[in-house]
Amino acid sequence: MRIISGKYAKRNLFTLxxxxxxxxxxxxxxxxxxxxxxxxxxxxxxxxxxxSGALGIEAxxxxxxxxxxxxxxxxxxxxxxxxVALTKEEDRFEIYKKPSSAALPFLAKNNAKFDLxxxxxxxxxQQIAKDMKKMDKLELLNxxxxxxxxxxxxxxxxxxxxxxxxxxxHLGKTIVRFYQKVEK
Numbered sequence: 782m783r784i785i786s787g788k789y790a791k792r793n794l795f796t797l798x799x800x801x802x803x804x805x806x807x808x809x810x811x812x813x814x815x816x817x818x819x820x821x822x823x824x825x826x827x828x829x830x831x832x833s834g835a836l837g838i839e840a841x842x843x844x845x846x847x848x849x850x851x852x853x854x855x856x857x858x859x860x861x862x863x864x865v866a867l868t869k870e871e872d873r874f875e876i877y878k879k880p881s882s883a884a885l886p887f888l889a890k891n892n893a894k895f896d897l898x899x900x901x902x903x904x905x906x907q908q909i910a911k912d913m914k915k916m917d918k919l920e921l922l923n924x925x926x927x928x929x930x931x932x933x934x935x936x937x938x939x940x941x942x943x944x945x946x947x948x949x950x951h952l953g954k955t956i957v958r959f960y961q962k963v964e965k
Contacts, residue, residue: 782835785811787820787842795863796833797856809952810839813929816948816959817897820844824896827851827888827921829881829912834861834874836899836929841873849875849893851884881912889919896923901931910941917943917962928960 821844828837837848858878865874902908948959
């Protein structure tokens with residue numbers, strides 16, 4: 782797995798040698814970023830189930846100002862730290878070992894606001910909708926923020942109030958859904 786494009790392009794990333802995470806393949810990552818737009822002009826990213834940190838690092842590589850990378854798994858957090866070190870710009874990243882249920886209130890308490898959020902939890906169906914509702918309630922999202930939810934092709938997601946599903950990509954056994962926060 783590697784950084785595909787931008788400032789950190791072609792750097793190989795460390796991955797967790799475990800079945801506790803499902804790294805986003807380069808093919809899925811490339812399609813995801815092609816759908817979002819190749820490059821960005823600032824903003825903040827949250828990867829709530831970061832695994833290796835690849836999505837958040839890719840987003841910063843392509844022009845986001847900073848990324849918050851969260852994972853509950855100790856080994857994953859260690860891999861994220863190693864991957865962030867490869868950027869030589871560690872100050873553009875915050876890394877937390879927390880479950881999403883603790884991370885979201887913590888981030889809200891610290892007045893965090895995000896323009897892009899990646900959600901790829903192990904128990905997708907229940908957790909994605911729950912996380913999106915909680916982020917909205919805690920006012921963690923800037924107007925028109927985008928939430929990217931990655932699931933397997935067996936998982937259907939309910940509509941989430943306050944968000945519009947505007948794009949869906951089927952890539953083999955993976956489905957990537959793009960939501961945009963709508964103003965109330």
